[in-house]
Amino acid sequence: MATCDGSEARAALERSVLRRVPPLLTDLYQFTMAYAYWRAGRHNEPAVFELFFRDNPFGGGFSLFAGLSDCLLFLQNFAFSDDDVEYLRSVLPAGTDAAFFSYLKELDCSAVSVSAVPEGSVVFARVPLLEVCGPLAVVQLLETSLLCLVNYASLVCSNAARFRLAAGPRRRLMEMGLRRAQGPDGGLTASRYTYIGGFDLTSNALAGRLFGIPVAGTMAHSYVTSFSSLEEVWPQTLVPCGGGGPIDFICLVKGWLGRVCQLLGSKTSLVREGELAAFLSYAIAYPQNFLPVIDSYSVSCSGLLCFCAVALALCELQYQPLGVRLDSGDLCRQSLEVRRVFKECNKQFSVPQFESLIIVGTNSISEQSLAELNKKVSNEIDVVGVGTHLVTCTRQPSLGCVYKLIEVRGRPRMKMSEDPEKSTLPGRKSVYRLLDTDVLPLFLSLFVVVII
Amino acid sequence: MATCDGSEARAALERSVLRRVPPLLTDLYQFTMAYAYWRAGRHNEPAVFELFFRDNPFGGGFSLFAGLSDCLLFLQNFAFSDDDVEYLRSVLPAGTDAAFFSYLKELDCSAVSVSAVPEGSVVFARVPLLEVCGPLAVVQLLETSLLCLVNYASLVCSNAARFRLAAGPRRRLMEMGLRRAQGPDGGLTASRYTYIGGFDLTSNALAGRLFGIPVAGTMAHSYVTSFSSLEEVWPQTLVPCGGGGPIDFICLVKGWLGRVCQLLGSKTSLVREGELAAFLSYAIAYPQNFLPVIDSYSVSCSGLLCFCAVALALCELQYQPLGVRLDSGDLCRQSLEVRRVFKECNKQFSVPQFESLIIVGTNSISEQSLAELNKKVSNEIDVVGVGTHLVTCTRQPSLGCVYKLIEVRGRPRMKMSEDPEKSTLPGRKSVYRLLDTDVLPLFLSLFVVVII
Numbered sequence: 001m002a003t004c005d006g007s008e009a010r011a012a013l014e015r016s017v018l019r020r021v022p023p024l025l026t027d028l029y030q031f032t033m034a035y036a037y038w039r040a041g042r043h044n045e046p047a048v049f050e051l052f053f054r055d056n057p058f059g060g061g062f063s064l065f066a067g068l069s070d071c072l073l074f075l076q077n078f079a080f081s082d083d084d085v086e087y088l089r090s091v092l093p094a095g096t097d098a099a100f101f102s103y104l105k106e107l108d109c110s111a112v113s114v115s116a117v118p119e120g121s122v123v124f125a126r127v128p129l130l131e132v133c134g135p136l137a138v139v140q141l142l143e144t145s146l147l148c149l150v151n152y153a154s155l156v157c158s159n160a161a162r163f164r165l166a167a168g169p170r171r172r173l174m175e176m177g178l179r180r181a182q183g184p185d186g187g188l189t190a191s192r193y194t195y196i197g198g199f200d201l202t203s204n205a206l207a208g209r210l211f212g213i214p215v216a217g218t219m220a221h222s223y224v225t226s227f228s229s230l231e232e233v234w235p236q237t238l239v240p241c242g243g244g245g246p247i248d249f250i251c252l253v254k255g256w257l258g259r260v261c262q263l264l265g266s267k268t269s270l271v272r273e274g275e276l277a278a279f280l281s282y283a284i285a286y287p288q289n290f291l292p293v294i295d296s297y298s299v300s301c302s303g304l305l306c307f308c309a310v311a312l313a314l315c316e317l318q319y320q321p322l323g324v325r326l327d328s329g330d331l332c333r334q335s336l337e338v339r340r341v342f343k344e345c346n347k348q349f350s351v352p353q354f355e356s357l358i359i360v361g362t363n364s365i366s367e368q369s370l371a372e373l374n375k376k377v378s379n380e381i382d383v384v385g386v387g388t389h390l391v392t393c394t395r396q397p398s399l400g401c402v403y404k405l406i407e408v409r410g411r412p413r414m415k416m417s418e419d420p421e422k423s424t425l426p427g428r429k430s431v432y433r434l435l436d437t438d439v440l441p442l443f444l445s446l447f448v449v450v451i452i
Numbered sequence: 453m454a455t456c457d458g459s460e461a462r463a464a465l466e467r468s469v470l471r472r473v474p475p476l477l478t479d480l481y482q483f484t485m486a487y488a489y490w491r492a493g494r495h496n497e498p499a500v501f502e503l504f505f506r507d508n509p510f511g512g513g514f515s516l517f518a519g520l521s522d523c524l525l526f527l528q529n530f531a532f533s534d535d536d537v538e539y540l541r542s543v544l545p546a547g548t549d550a551a552f553f554s555y556l557k558e559l560d561c562s563a564v565s566v567s568a569v570p571e572g573s574v575v576f577a578r579v580p581l582l583e584v585c586g587p588l589a590v591v592q593l594l595e596t597s598l599l600c601l602v603n604y605a606s607l608v609c610s611n612a613a614r615f616r617l618a619a620g621p622r623r624r625l626m627e628m629g630l631r632r633a634q635g636p637d638g639g640l641t642a643s644r645y646t647y648i649g650g651f652d653l654t655s656n657a658l659a660g661r662l663f664g665i666p667v668a669g670t671m672a673h674s675y676v677t678s679f680s681s682l683e684e685v686w687p688q689t690l691v692p693c694g695g696g697g698p699i700d701f702i703c704l705v706k707g708w709l710g711r712v713c714q715l716l717g718s719k720t721s722l723v724r725e726g727e728l729a730a731f732l733s734y735a736i737a738y739p740q741n742f743l744p745v746i747d748s749y750s751v752s753c754s755g756l757l758c759f760c761a762v763a764l765a766l767c768e769l770q771y772q773p774l775g776v777r778l779d780s781g782d783l784c785r786q787s788l789e790v791r792r793v794f795k796e797c798n799k800q801f802s803v804p805q806f807e808s809l810i811i812v813g814t815n816s817i818s819e820q821s822l823a824e825l826n827k828k829v830s831n832e833i834d835v836v837g838v839g840t841h842l843v844t845c846t847r848q849p850s851l852g853c854v855y856k857l858i859e860v861r862g863r864p865r866m867k868m869s870e871d872p873e874k875s876t877l878p879g880r881k882s883v884y885r886l887l888d889t890d891v892l893p894l895f896l897s898l899f900v901v902v903i904i
Contacts, residue, residue, distance in 0.1 A: 020472065027657070032669060037675075042686075091657070149636070183634070183637040187477070189634075204478075216480060221857075224867075327869075329870030392634070405677050413677045413678060417780045
């Protein structure tokens with residue numbers, strides 16, 4: 001697990017959060033409303049907003065709440081720059097009183113207080129997640145930014161928790177969705193909150209640096225296909241783990257390849273020389289970190305054979321190869337075949353290291369396919385890498401949090417709306433959770449909202 | 453339309469792009485692969501990658517390509533900081549040669565060249581969007597960042613184009629999805645590229661400042677529900693547009709409310725005093741920008757009556773009210789009723805300004821609901837505001853672009869894969885588009901990829 005120095009990482013994180021949510025990243029109407037409050041002399045009236053969602057996501061029974069620490073950081077640093085205010089002057093209607101812009105320049109959140117459920121809590125529909133109290137115009141201005149910070153963080157955190165429940169507690173889960181995320185910050189947020197939601201690893205290096213999340217990854221197909229012949233392997237030697245003179249590693253691997261092909265009844269002529277060269281070269285660079293992707297051509301005719309030959313040679317030099325990654329086709333079926341071959345190698349060549357090799361599966365994994373994979377006794381996948389369906393939350397890509405005014409000057413406020421669904425519950429609330437000791441508290445507890 | 457000074461906006465934009473995609477925001481395996489290339493002395497071999505998607509998004513026949521300018525900016529500024537490199541040293545396997553980290557510190561993209569289709573082009577599945585040539589290790593390191601920058605930008609731009617096609621050319625479209633986006637940057641990217649995809653307006657103030665996109669917005673329900681009585685209206689007077697002494701605006705509006713209720717056979721007792729106060733107060737603050745949301749309580753019993761009373765008073769003072777926003781219920785049905793009332797007001801009170809009032813509709817609009825709305829002759833919605841379904845691309849929240857190695861040292865490279873779908877087309881290509889002059893070129897043209 002990689003962590004970086006606490007204070008430096010925290011400073012980098014704070015900079016990162018503040019840059020991604022400048023206070024101008026909000027809806028224009030927050031400013032027109034703030035002006036109208038200000039013009040009516042109501043801007044400092046004490047007001048309370050409540051942030052909640054109306055339905056549990058993914059058709060499920062719960063959500064996780066996330067994004068609180070970013071919200072607090074945003075509030076602590078909330079201030080408009082002169083440039084921001086000049087821009088607003090250029091887009092607000094011409095009659096806007098100039099004194100309003102001076103007011104904006106002085107604004108901060110020192111008079112704002114927030115009550116919230118703790119970050120990472122299990123929460124339910126229509127329960128207040130954040131209650132924001134402060135001067136009417138200021139708490140109005142915060143709406144869009146707070147929603148933006150809570151909505152996706154909570155959604156992707158909840159999605160990760162569902163993947164974790166589908167995968168069961170044993171299998172390791174790796175998030176690897178950056179390239180398919182809805183923008184760079186979406187990817188970073190996903191790495192951060194899927195870890196809170198129950199993932200073990202991320203492929204995202206910046207998430208490792210900023211949040212101390214364990215990072216992992218070895219190679220892509222491009223690495224494999226970049227090699228075409230053994231002549232590209234350099235250096236060609238490897239020093240044994242325990243020390244000693246350099247060994248001709250290509251020669252050693254070639255010998256093992258012959259034995260593996262013989263054992264498995266495979267033809268060495270079908271083995272892709274480029275794939276073997278790629279694996280060799282990677283093993284020489286990282287003899288303690290050998291976990292290639294084995295389906296760039298054909299798992300059974302080439303990738304698996306190349307892996308076994310290189311891994312056996314590594315074992316001979318007292319290194320411990322890590323395992324393989326499967327990235328296409330029927331992962332369950334292939335994992336069984338791979339595991340069978342590992343066992344056969346151990347049986348034939350007495351390499352107990354082959355018993356602890358891991359199999360990583362990565363191929364458009366969804367919550368459903370993970371649940372199916374988990375039900376099958378017949379698969380041997382130890383680590384599952386998940387990208388698109390996890391980070392973009394394919395089943396429901398938005399949580400739909402809202403931020404509603406519930407009190408002004410101590411008087412409860414309510415919106416009725418043409419849709420009864422969109423009406424709000426007026427007034428401040430206390431939330432109680434009544435646990436039945438006989439059942440799992442997580443899903444079957446009763447939530448009570450009391451208007452106080 | 454709001455624009456800001458060109459050079460200042462460009463500088464702000466560049467800072468914003470560079471901060472959101474630091475070069476460490478990538479998958480860890482890019483570094484392990486780069487090390488293995490470097491260790492084998494292959495890092496400077498000339499290589500070519502190609503960026504493309506395998507299927508047109510949303511089950512459609514085309515996509516738009518977007519994200520190119522961000523990619524170029526990213527490449528121009530690509531460099532690792534000392535902190536980045538120290539972090540990598542802490543997470544890469546222990547045996548990594550120290551000289552590799554010196555190599556990373558010196559890296560830039562000065563030897564990288566990019567060929568691409570122009571930003572905003574109509575593109576099709578499996579056609580190269582970007583071709584990236586350069587030293588093998590460097591172009592490998594760029595993979596995740598380039599994918600991340602192109603994937604969502606192109607997806608949301610394409611989604612916007614589909615909404616535009618569904619809406620027809622006449623209706624104005626406004627993007628207002630920031631609060632529901634997958635993170636702050638997701639929201640900003642959506643505002644930017646939905647404008648390119650055919651939207652007219654955004655609610656996002658920062659998008660206005662950075663990209664010069666026209667911004668709009670007036671009020672939310674919270675503004676309306678924050679008022680409970682006419683005593684909160686201040687100032688209570690308004691100076692006529694043409695000049696003169698201040699007029700008691702509350703009194704004027706009360707008079708109009710009585711006449712409107714009489715005309716429409718409505719009861720003044722059902723009108724919400726808070727709603728009337730909110731509209732009054734907003735109109736006094738922004739008499740030239742009066743466009744309230746009229747469904748905080750009941751459109752027909754209160755919101756529409758309050759609007760007409762305030763708007764008629766504004767007209768009497770020679771101001772031009774803008775229109776109304778409907779945010780819940782059956783938008784089409786309500787828009788007909790609203791238009792009917794506008795016409796009746798004009799007929800009864802001779803206010804030709806009421807003929808040019810606009811009706812804005814915003815209520816979970818999807819591409820499908822927009823297409824249905826557009827088919828109905830019987831609706832009067834002039835501007836449609838779209839949020840969640842547009843920015844999160846509910847129907848398909850990821851484009852699935854990939855970045856594949858196609859050539860090393862002048863030799864074509866190919867991945868075969870266990871899934872034929874995942875196999876790649878080797879070698880560099882020229883793309884031709886053959887247009888049939890008899891048909892619409894956009895959708896029925898033939899795309900030819902020639903391997904050169």
